[in-house]
Amino acid sequence: MLTIEGLRKEYGAVVALQGASLSLVPGTIHALLGANGSGKSTLVKMLGGVVRPTEGMIWVDEQRLETGSPAHAIHQGIAVSYQETSLVPSMSVADNLLLGIEPTGKAGYVARRAIRERAAEILDQLELNIPPDVPVAELPTNAQHLLEIGKALVKRPKYLVLDEATAALRREEVKRLFSIVCGLRDEGAAILFVSHRFDEVYAICDRATVLRNGAVVGTRSLSKTSREELIQDMIGQRISLEPVRQETGNSIKKQSLRLKARSLTNSELGGVDLEVSAGEIVGIGGLQGQGQTALLRALIGAILVRGDLETEGHRGLFRNPSHAAESGVRFISGDRGREGVFGQRSIYENIMIGRIATSPLWQRAWQRGKNRAVRDLVEQLKIVHHSLTQEVRGLSGGNQQKVLFARTLASRPNVVILDDPTKGVDVSTRMEIHRLLRSMAGAGVGLLIASSDDEELAGVCDRVLIMYEGRIVRELTGDLQPSHITKASIEGAQSEKGKGAETRADSL
Amino acid sequence: MAFTERVKQRLGQSSRNSLGIAVGVAVLLTAVGGAFNRGFVSPSNLLNLLAISSLLGLAAAGQTLVVLSGGEGIDLSIGAVISLSAVLTSQISNGQNGLLLPAVVVTLVVGVLLGLVNGLGIYLAQVPPLIMTLGMSSVIEGIVLVYTQGQPKGQAPPFLAALGTGQVLGIPWLIIVWAMFTLIIWYVLKYLVYGRLLFLVGDNRSAGRMSGVPVAKLVVGTYALSGFFSACTGILFLGYTNTTYLNIGDVYILPSVAAVVVGGTALSGGRGGYIGTVVGAILLTVLDSLLTTLHMGEATRGIINGVVLLVLLSIYTRQPKDA
Ligand SMILES: Nc1ncnc2c1ncn2[C@@H]1O[C@H](COP(=O)(O)OP(=O)(O)OP(=O)(O)O)[C@@H](O)[C@H]1O
Ligand SMILES: [Mg+2]
Numbered sequence: 001m002l003t004i005e006g007l008r009k010e011y012g013a014v015v016a017l018q019g020a021s022l023s024l025v026p027g028t029i030h031a032l033l034g035a036n037g038s039g040k041s042t043l044v045k046m047l048g049g050v051v052r053p054t055e056g057m058i059w060v061d062e063q064r065l066e067t068g069s070p071a072h073a074i075h076q077g078i079a080v081s082y083q084e085t086s087l088v089p090s091m092s093v094a095d096n097l098l099l100g101i102e103p104t105g106k107a108g109y110v111a112r113r114a115i116r117e118r119a120a121e122i123l124d125q126l127e128l129n130i131p132p133d134v135p136v137a138e139l140p141t142n143a144q145h146l147l148e149i150g151k152a153l154v155k156r157p158k159y160l161v162l163d164e165a166t167a168a169l170r171r172e173e174v175k176r177l178f179s180i181v182c183g184l185r186d187e188g189a190a191i192l193f194v195s196h197r198f199d200e201v202y203a204i205c206d207r208a209t210v211l212r213n214g215a216v217v218g219t220r221s222l223s224k225t226s227r228e229e230l231i232q233d234m235i236g237q238r239i240s241l242e243p244v245r246q247e248t249g250n251s252i253k254k255q256s257l258r259l260k261a262r263s264l265t266n267s268e269l270g271g272v273d274l275e276v277s278a279g280e281i282v283g284i285g286g287l288q289g290q291g292q293t294a295l296l297r298a299l300i301g302a303i304l305v306r307g308d309l310e311t312e313g314h315r316g317l318f319r320n321p322s323h324a325a326e327s328g329v330r331f332i333s334g335d336r337g338r339e340g341v342f343g344q345r346s347i348y349e350n351i352m353i354g355r356i357a358t359s360p361l362w363q364r365a366w367q368r369g370k371n372r373a374v375r376d377l378v379e380q381l382k383i384v385h386h387s388l389t390q391e392v393r394g395l396s397g398g399n400q401q402k403v404l405f406a407r408t409l410a411s412r413p414n415v416v417i418l419d420d421p422t423k424g425v426d427v428s429t430r431m432e433i434h435r436l437l438r439s440m441a442g443a444g445v446g447l448l449i450a451s452s453d454d455e456e457l458a459g460v461c462d463r464v465l466i467m468y469e470g471r472i473v474r475e476l477t478g479d480l481q482p483s484h485i486t487k488a489s490i491e492g493a494q495s496e497k498g499k500g501a502e503t504r505a506d507s508l
Numbered sequence: 509m510a511f512t513e514r515v516k517q518r519l520g521q522s523s524r525n526s527l528g529i530a531v532g533v534a535v536l537l538t539a540v541g542g543a544f545n546r547g548f549v550s551p552s553n554l555l556n557l558l559a560i561s562s563l564l565g566l567a568a569a570g571q572t573l574v575v576l577s578g579g580e581g582i583d584l585s586i587g588a589v590i591s592l593s594a595v596l597t598s599q600i601s602n603g604q605n606g607l608l609l610p611a612v613v614v615t616l617v618v619g620v621l622l623g624l625v626n627g628l629g630i631y632l633a634q635v636p637p638l639i640m641t642l643g644m645s646s647v648i649e650g651i652v653l654v655y656t657q658g659q660p661k662g663q664a665p666p667f668l669a670a671l672g673t674g675q676v677l678g679i680p681w682l683i684i685v686w687a688m689f690t691l692i693i694w695y696v697l698k699y700l701v702y703g704r705l706l707f708l709v710g711d712n713r714s715a716g717r718m719s720g721v722p723v724a725k726l727v728v729g730t731y732a733l734s735g736f737f738s739a740c741t742g743i744l745f746l747g748y749t750n751t752t753y754l755n756i757g758d759v760y761i762l763p764s765v766a767a768v769v770v771g772g773t774a775l776s777g778g779r780g781g782y783i784g785t786v787v788g789a790i791l792l793t794v795l796d797s798l799l800t801t802l803h804m805g806e807a808t809r810g811i812i813n814g815v816v817l818l819v820l821l822s823i824y825t826r827q828p829k830d831a
Contacts, residue, residue: 302718325720339718342711344778353708357720361702361729407719 001025002078002159002190007056009042011394014386016042018214019056024159024190029181031201031222032194034211035234035426036398037384040194041083043211044163047192048080049073060159074100077158081165083194083397083424084337085148087136093147094119094132097154122150127176141335142168142288149177153184160184161192164397166200167424168334170288170452171486178204196398196426198227199455210234235428257310258446259329259415261299264307268294270470271307276415276446281437283461284450286489291470292450293334296417299448300324300331312414326358328414332404332421334450336397340404343393347385348374350392350403354411377406381436382429397424405433415446422456434460454485466492526772526824527784533820534791541798548801555680557793562686563748565789566741567757568764569693570623570734572785574637575768577730578710578777585626585641586738586764588648589619590757593742595652598662598752608665616739622648623735627728645761652754660753664746672747682744689740693782706730711778767792770820 002024009017017039024030034040045051047058052068059065066072073080080086087096097119119132126146136144145168152160160181166174181191182204195201201208202222209219210233217233232238259276268291276282284292298305301318309317311327318324321331333339342350351374356365374388381402385395392403401424408416421437422430437460441447451457457464458480466474466488473492476484542549567586574581593615600611622644629640652660664672671681697703709716709723717723741760746752771788773780795816799809 320722320724321718322720322722330720331718333715333718338712339714342708342715342778344711345708349704349708353705353716353719353721356701356704357716358722359701361700361705361722361726363701364699365701365704411720 001059001061003059004043004047005057005059007043007046007058008054009039009046009051010054014394015214017046017053017211020211020214020216022209022216022219024192026158026188026190027185028206029185029191029193029204031205031208032192032211033196033201033208033230033234035384036402036424036429037396038211038234039214040211041163041396042214044080044082044161044192044194047073047078047159047161048082049078050082050086070100074155077155078161079152079155079157079159080161081145081149081152081163083163083167085144087144087148087151089137090135092133092135093123093130093139096136096147097122097132097151099151101155118154122154125153125180126150140289140293141338142170142173145169146173146177153180157184157189159190159192161194163194164196164424166195166197168420168452171454172288174200196424196430197453198230198427202227212236231427234426256312258312259299259448260310262308264295264298264305264309266294266298266303266305268470269298269305272298272467272470272472274299274448274465274472276448278444278446279441280463281441281447281449281461283457283464283485284448284467285454285457285464285485286467286473287493288452290467290493292467293419294470295467296331296419296448296450299417300329302331322358325411328412330354330408330411330413330416332408332416332418334419334423336400336404336423341392341400344391346389347378347383347392347395347403348388351377351406351410354407354409357411373410374406377409381406382432398426398429401425402429402433405436409436409440413445415448416440418447418449420451420453421449422451422453430456454482454489457485458482464488468492526820527787529820529823530770530772530784530787530791533816534787534794537791537794537798541794541801544798545801548798555678555683557797558686558790559680559682559748560797561790561793562680562682563741563745564760564763564767564793565686565786566689566737566744567760568767568785568789569689569782570737571764571768572693572771572773572780572782573706573730574734575765575773575775576706576710576777576780577727579630579713579727580637581630581710581727581730581777582637582765582775583623583626583641583731583734583738584638584761585622585644585648586734586741587755587757587759587761588645588652589622589735589738590742590745590760591752591755592622592648592652592757593619593739594746594749594752594756595656595660597668597743597746598660598664599656601662601665601668603663603665605665605667608667611665612743615743616736619735619739619742620732621735623732623738624728626735627731630731631724631727649755656754658754662752664750668743668747669750670747672744672750682748685744689737690782690786697781702726702729707778709778763789763792766817770817772824 004020004022006019006021007017008019020043032040042051046053046067049068049070049072057064058067060076065076123130128143128146130139130143136147145165149165185191193205205222207219208222208230210217210230212234228238256278257275258278261272261274264272272295284295286292294303297303300321301324302321305317307317311329314327383399383402392400422433425433437447449461461480464476464480464485465472474488476488538549547553567590571583571586574583596615596618597611600614601607626641626644629635630637674681705721705726709721709726713723742757745756767788768785769775770791771780771784773784795813799812
């Protein structure tokens with residue numbers, strides 16, 4: 001049994017966690033819930049020993065855990081998969097997997113063969129078909145997150161902590177992870193599971209502890225607790241869980257075309273045609289890795305592609321994302337750490353860049369009055385912060401995501417292309433963002449959204465395009481249901497295979 | 509997160525306190541100099557030290573921008589461009605005031621072009637900055653050798669010599685010129701789109717690209733600016749020494765990087781600023797002068813310089829354990 005007693009963490013004047021207590025019981029899965037910035041990751045990092053608590057203790061099997069020592073935590077059987085991952089980008093997959101626990105030979109040198117074998121075993125368990133000697137930096141985001149999980153699993157933990165491990169994963173990957181995690185539980189391990197997705201929490205967890213503003217609100221047995229009750233604990237008020245689209249209705253009339261793409265083709269795309277009208281939200285679904293990411297990137301000129309493109313006031317493919325931004329086509333990457341935030345820079349700058357990225361370089365950047373706009377956005381999106389000049393890396397993951405969103409809003413776009421826009425965002429903010437997406441659409445922006453979450457696509461989109469092997473194979477309109485999208489993704493794949501379309505070896 | 513985050517946090521913390529520490533150390537060194545030799549703190553010597561700092565400070569201006577731009581940015585061709593610029597200006601002007609303007613224009617254009625080539629090689633051809641600018645350095649030195657046939661001729665036109673050595677109201681012109689440059693660079697970094705984007709792109713280049721920043725223009729332009737500042741330094745250096753010889757700029761290569769780092773700009777980019785570099789240049793100049801005053805040999809000076817640098821950097825990166 002692992003017991004946390006009165007754990008407290010202060011960052012200067014900021015109290016990230018104010019005396020949290022909970023216990024992890026072997027053979028159970030324990031959910032840790034809370035809005036963005038409520039202190040979940042802070043607690044997790046203290047369990048892993050990478051952050052030293054200001055106060056409080058952790059007991060592992062009646063023994064006191066030496067806090068602030070990752071090595072000791074590992075020694076006590078605690079393994080953590082961190083929200084922002086703890087991988088070293090330049091190191092190989094295998095070296096990363098065994099970082100900190102390399103098997104050593106008699107002479108103390110690292111036994112590389114043994115490393116490779118254990119790494120392969122773990123990759124196999126996760127069905128990650130990547131060569132163990134590839135540098136981590138070259139992997140797509142979801143593979144990196146799987147690897148982060150693998151890095152925890154390889155330690156054969158008694159206490160496994162998963163901090164939003166599923167946020168970047170696709171449905172099938174989540175399923176695979178769950179079967180591994182449940183296996184561990186049945187062998188007597190205790191798991192702490194942090195997630196913003198209630199369906200996942202209800203699917204595998206036994207109990208849930210809810211944090212609000214760094215304090216524990218309570219621990220409940222999930223079989224006796226409804227979603228609404230949990231949300232009320234999380235945010236202190238009741239909110240409706242109705243999808244946004246139903247609220248605003250679907251009455252936006254289609255105006256002019258905002259984006260029109262014809263036969264986009266490259267090694268990952270097999271001739272994609274696409275249209276996004278003003279005021280329309282178009283979703284891109286399908287099974288994992290069917291070219292969704294490539295399509296988004298091709299549209300903004302981030303990768304090479306052939307074909308034709310038309311936006312307002314511009315004809316032809318974009319040369320690069322800056323070129324696209326000049327025409328009002330903005331992108332939010334699904335890879336927040338690498339392609340999203342400027343961690344060492346302030347919240348203010350991170351948002352203002354949306355406004356000035358395409359301004360002439362020799363123009364004055366900061367003008368009075370823009371402060372106000374930034375502050376309004378921060379408030380509107382409820383970004384939990386203590387100062388606009390604070391570094392963005394000090395924000396919780398979900399709040400960093402909101403900063404990206406604020407940046408895009410600040411840029412006054414014509415078309416917004418989003419890759420997993422609510423990754424790691426809590427329920428109430430997710431609804432808030434969906435509402436914002438709708439209101440952007442209402443203001444005439446055309447939106448294109450790829451998401452691994454069919455519920456999200458169904459909830460917010462006007463139409464959903466299903467991709468398979470780099471082509472759009474289905475289009476769903478009308479009354480969208482998550483299950484229909486999932487079904488179409490699978491059927492789309494099957495019927496295409498049935499047609500005898502050449503099946504490429506899964507590249508990942 | 510974990511380890512890398514903590515390392516980054518430590519590096520990031522530095523620039524906040526480092527400026528204060530650098531100022532403190534510079535004052536301390538000056539005081540120590542004064543204790544050994546009263547003349548060290550006489551107004552005329554202090555102004556002289558500032559004038560010498562101004563050349564290093566200008567040479568390090570481009571270095572600051574390049575380092576800020578991230579992507580392991582560094583410009584080791586600064587020394588060669590300075591040498592070439594001094595040679596070009598002296599040869600073209602041939603010691604005549606009347607030819608100074610064309611000489612300066614040609615020199616500045618050449619400086620910018622060389623910087624552009626650096627930038628293009630680094631950004632488009634993906635050559636690591638260290639390699640690209642080091643290679644550029646050799647090429648330029650070769651060109652200078654051929655151009656001058658090993659013996660640079662000419663001298664500074666009187667006007668330039670006056671700028672390099674003269675004073676106004678007792679203050680060396682060099683200091684005034686430097687102060688103007690400092691003001692402009694500070695303003696550009698703080699208020700213009702270029703400056704603001706430089707910090708952001710320096711922090712995270714991919715994020716800059718995806719948010720629509722014209723990263724190529726920005727990065728290549730920054731290397732061109734570095735070439736421009738080196739050319740300015742070379743021209744003023746000619747005025748300061750009045751004659752020129754081969755490879756006069758070499759003495760600035762490493763000190764320009766040191767001034768940037770001592771001033772609290774992170775070598776990983778995205779953090780710091782030119783005011784820090786100004787302090788860094790003064791600190792290094794005072795230190796060097798102090799060691800000379802104490803009659804230390806070149807070897808000892810080198811060692812002490814290095815030790816001071818290491819001590820400063822280790823202080824900058826220190827911070828309370830619990831973060
Ligand atoms: N290094 C830091 N410096 C300053 N403040 C911090 C730091 N790390 C976290 N915080 C603050 O502590 C609070 C809790 O953050 P934490 O990351 O634990 O939230 P979280 O519950 O994991 O949120 P999310 O769901 O968005 O991941 C936030 O307000 C955050 O701004
Ligand atoms: Mg978190």
